[in-house]
Amino acid sequence: MKEVHVAVGVVLRDGLVYICKRPDDKHQGGKWEFPGGKVDAGETVTQALARELKEEIGIDIQTSQPLTVIGHDYGDKRVLLDVHSVTDFAGEPAGLEGQQGKWLKLSALEPEDFPAANVAIIEKLQG
Secondary structure, three states: OOEEEEEEEEEEEOOEEEEEEOOOOOOOOOOEEOOEEEOOOOOOHHHHHHHHHHHHHOOEEEEEEEEEEEEEEOOOOEEEEEEEEEEEEEOOOOOOOOOOEEEEEHHHOOHHHOOHHHHHHHHHHHO
């Protein structure tokens, strides 16, 4: 089974985090997630994160820091999440691909609303 390498951005501002809803027709559709996407061949995680956050939510990363790396097996798909916290960025996040997005307090993140691989991120943020 192939593993998908994903760059994930935890976009933070004033004690809030920006999350997006996955399209219903995608893997884990209808659940909330931290924005990001696949790391393409020849791309670094930082490059992939910058590209994905620009395409997906329209922000330009000024600074990001590695937060955690999570491997997760869904049974039908394996993912490797390379998670970075993004605290310095230009632009205002918005769902550029038609997805719903919102700012939420860290304490309001509910693990059951997210794909299982994201639960460890929420635990780290709320820890």
